[in-house]
Amino acid sequence: GAVVSQHPSRVICKSGTSVKIECRSLDFQATTMFWYRQFPKKSLMLMATSNEGSKATYEQGVEKDKFLINHASLTLSTLTVTSAHPEDSSFYICSAIPSGSTPYEQYFGPGTRLTVT
Amino acid sequence: AQKVTQAQTEISVVEKEDVTLDCVYETRDTTYYLFWYKQPPSGELVFLIRRNSFDEQNEISGRYSWNFQKSTSSFNFTITASQVVDSAVYFCALSEFNSGYSTLTFGKGTMLLVSP
Numbered sequence: 402g403a404v405v406s407q408h409p410s411r412v413i414c415k416s417g418t419s420v421k422i423e424c425r426s427l428d429f430q431a432t433t434m435f436w437y438r439q440f441p442k443k444s445l446m447l448m449a450t451s452n453e454g455s456k457a458t459y460e461q462g463v464e465k466d467k468f469l470i471n472h473a474s475l476t477l478s479t480l481t482v483t484s485a486h487p488e489d490s491s492f493y494i495c496s497a498i499p500s501g502s503t504p505y506e507q508y509f510g511p512g513t514r515l516t517v518t
Numbered sequence: 519a520q521k522v523t524q525a526q527t528e529i530s531v532v533e534k535e536d537v538t539l540d541c542v543y544e545t546r547d548t549t550y551y552l553f554w555y556k557q558p559p560s561g562e563l564v565f566l567i568r569r570n571s572f573d574e575q576n577e578i579s580g581r582y583s584w585n586f587q588k589s590t591s592s593f594n595f596t597i598t599a600s601q602v603v604d605s606a607v608y609f610c611a612l613s614e615f616n617s618g619y620s621t622l623t624f625g626k627g628t629m630l631l632v633s634p
Contacts, residue, residue: 435621444609444626445563492561498620505551505570505613505620511562 402428405497407510414485414517422480422513424495430475431497435507436468439492451478475500485517521545522612524625531600532633539595539628541610547571551613552586552593553622558606566608569593600632 404427414420424434432453437445449470450458457470467489469481478497482489492514496507521544531537543552554566567577569586577584581598597604607627613620 442629445622445624447621447623450621494561494563496622505568505615507620507622509555509563509565511560514561 403499403506403508404428405495405508405510407493407495407513409513410511411514412516414515416486416517417484419481419483420485420515422482422493422495422515424478424480424497424510426476426497426499426508429497429499431478432475432500434472434478434495434497436470436478436480437494437496439494439512441492445494448480482515485515487517490515490517522610522623522625524608524610524628526628527626528629528631530631530633533601534599535632536596536598537600537630537632539597539608539610539630541593541595541625543591543593543610543612545612545614547614549615551620553611553613554584554593554595555609555611556606557609557627563609566595597630600630602632602634605630605632 406425406427408423412420434451436448438448439445447460448463451470451472453472453475459465467483472478492512494512495510523542550571552569556564567584574586574588583596585594607629609627610625611622613622
């Protein structure tokens, strides 16, 4: 149980275009989901906390207009990278906390590798 | 502010050697959780262990063992008789409870290379 999927697993897009990444909790509902970013050979950095039905909470330094997060249902959060540029190329990982579970249980998705050319 | 330090950037060992990955943390919370994750080249994070701040008992799971020392704010991870499949980046993480949910702060990771 507690499986989180991400789609797509890899995406290549041209500079200036937007790309949407989906994060789904497959066998549980998640009121809270998180989005992380990982540069090559670096650590995971929390970008934002996504709460179902409300606005996302962004970490300091993360542009909310650039990284649009929508958590429209209890099983789906989306991250849209708008007007992508090569510096947005990164590995994006989402995680989810099952509704009603302890707040320390986070289940991670397999990640999405974004390359902007 | 909380912080997780993994001072070892990269460790290389030969198969069957034992290896310890260090993790030191800082937090003002009295209740917190510590985690270890494995990230193989595929990129997917593999959960290894979660330990709460009130449980200082060491844990062993097969070839893996963890040593939690609150006095030194350390949560070290030992792999006994390492294998090539253990090669990966290992992350230590600390949770902070905030507004009803926890956020994770990751260390920079230690890349473990196990050669045959």
